[in-house]
Amino acid sequence: MDEQGELWTADQVLALAPDDASRRAGSKLGTPGPWSGTGGGRGAVWGLCKGSGRTPYRTVVDTTGPAYQCSCPSRKFPCKHALGLLLLRAGGEVPSAPGDAAGPPDWAESWLADRRERAEAARSAGPAPDAGPADPEAARRRAERRAARITSGAEELERRLADLLRGGLAAAERSGPGAWEETAARMVDAQAPGLAGRVRELGAIAGSGPGWPVRLLEECALTHLLDRAWLSADRLPGPLAATVRTRVGLTAPPAGPLLRDRWLVLAQYDTAEGKLTARRVWLHGESTGRTALLLSFGAAGRAPQLALPVGAVLDAELRGYEGGGGLRAELVGQFGAPAPAGPPPRGGTVGAALTAYGHALREDPWLDAWPVTLAGVVPARAEYGWQLADAAGAEREAVPLTRAAQARPGLWRLVALSGGAPLTVFGECGHQGFTPLAAWSPDAPGETVPLV
Template sequence: MEERWSTEHVLSLAPDAASQKAAGKLSSPAPWSATGTDGSALWGECKGSGKTPYRTVVELAAPAYQCSCPSRKFPCKHALGLLLLWSGTPGAVPAGEPTDWASEWLTARRERAEQRAARPDPPADPAAARRRAEKRSARVAAGAAELRLRLTDRIRHGLADQSTAGRWEEVAARMVDAQAPGLATRVRELDATPQHRLLEEYAMLHLLATAATRVDELPAPLAATVRARVGYTTDTAELLAGPTVRDRWHVLGSRDTSDDRLTTRRVWLRGAKTGRPALLLAFGRPGQAPDLAVPTGHVLEAELAFHPGARPLRAALGTRYGAPEPGPAAPPPGLSPAEAVAAYGTAVADDPWLDSWPTVLTDVVPVLTPEGWHLTDGRHTLPVRRAATSEAALWRLAAVSTGRPLTVFGEHGHQGFAPVTAWAADHRPIGLSTP
């Protein structure tokens, strides 16, 4: 029997909350005609404001979308509406053969994929690659050395001296010129850092800049961590060609963050056999949802390739062995608040710049105190990191708990715990970052 996606899974594909709301109005059979599915794709015609209905096709595996509407959002409300109709109304999208227009798009897409797979990669020039790497290393080291001087100069003037306030953007631009975008991002954040945290941020940034100037002297795992923090990237194809870890990965949660340039989706996994945590990242342009969509609570059997580092967490998704399946009937095992603090301490010992670590808490209750929200097991408490959690999400968490202990997944770090998913009394995962 064909497994249909959950409503949560479909809505996770939406580029924004407005698209989710608009898609909900198109999730009934009324505006649709000529719908169908062959198990790998959906198609249908949706009545719009004009005489000609919009033709919509969704390929489920990627997923990928095509619609004749003029929307610049991707996927558009019609593609999302068709998916909601298919997932929520059995029989509204009957089995059949694709229409001519749907078959034309699906065939063209398949042919393009085959052509890309058959196209040989251009031969590599090891000598040229080595020269580029050496040149960049020299520029990064010079930029890091300059950053150390700037930080030292700022300390010499005193943290209370506001005469140079707002000048970090200029330093960030210098780090971009030095091909160290990771340093540039951390420097740019200094202008918005509260006064009481400036010394801490200066110290960590100075430590990273120092490590960047001596990266060849560091142990290989720590050197890889420093390079990643500075802004070096690893090619996904190169990662997947190396060692991979095959497991049944439990999807613990996901969260989207957006700015003017990019939507970033974070998906956290845990291996059923290995117990390893993993973080998948996907990106989308404004108005376009990231193409990675796996429902929270499901299990995905796949190979992952981890980025090198002293504390490997981020991974690239390799070969999948089937579609995501419903996960275990019970919440994932976790830690007490005291154990979570110890686990984060162990992680920081490997990676000093680690802001947080994925953590499952068990038997905790959300409570609102005069100092803000906390998660407690009656003996120890963890403050909730408000900057990463909306007030609505926290009240949703309290509503799921109703005063009873529950399991919560999130990120725990030196600024507190940022909840992402909670498991209700019926063991159903509830996302805490959805609109």
């Protein structure tokens, strides 16, 4: 803990890693051996890390962001040196520099001062006015042209689905993924990346293990529903029309009111979406009780720059997006450094979680999962695999874990944390089951245990 009261555990540090390779490399550098000139204080930590060359790498982390600067050539944020330095600090191996007694070296101070100046300038300027497009008429014409291209793509996809069902699902296995990839490419040309993603999912399902025809038919039905919704968007209620626009791939800037709260960082994980890396960060507002999703992307093999310590609490402002059940938000401003974790969100029963997912489907029929917190549940082995079951109550229910969750190491961390005792678990509940993302033990309710 430094003078600002921050406390990052090793798990919280490793949750910042952009990928498994960085996590392993950073862990190897979390020992004093390669480090010299380390120090910390005033919301920062710095040090020199010996590398393969004569000159050590200069590494500094602004823990109020967090933000990272390193002289190494890595394109990952944070790099392995920043992770190693934060792990060193988590282990109490970095000396603190209280007050102004021994501030950071010049190379670290110049970068930190530049960040402070930019932050102060942004605060002084206040929120930028929404001037809108420079030429509203030209923007309107561009939007109409794109909508026409998406409509053309949706109509073509409808014909493709009709041909598939007319010829039988077995044809999908014979044709292989190449035909689907060609259709997906045409959806990209139509500027409908959401439809392209659904087409690629169809290609991945065809011939993929037992029961694939049923899963393929389900996904075909959802894709057909999205096509028809886009082609009839002018007759849909406003919120559902906004969801349809989001699902086909049209993006709009956040438009909701500013929402300031103390936000607990529940989970952070990356997924591959085509050539992009998508990072999802789940937050929970202590006062509002709202769950929010921060979504960022990294291109060309680069991890997204947004990284927050799982289990920490941020005093921050968010602004929401339309559609998608009102989950997605943008981080507008942050006030001070991340603080030690607070209590977990209030949870409910398995039945309440399933009901919440069902209600969310009314607003977004293409929703794969909905964020929920389960209270008083126990991981248990069933005939079909692992599940989370209510530990008490008149009507005890259970929800199966998804196949992906059962294949992750986080399952065994969850089982070990429980030891047969009930837990509070946050995760995503959907038609394929429940994916646990974080857990809390009654013995340490302020300690968030990441499961991804």
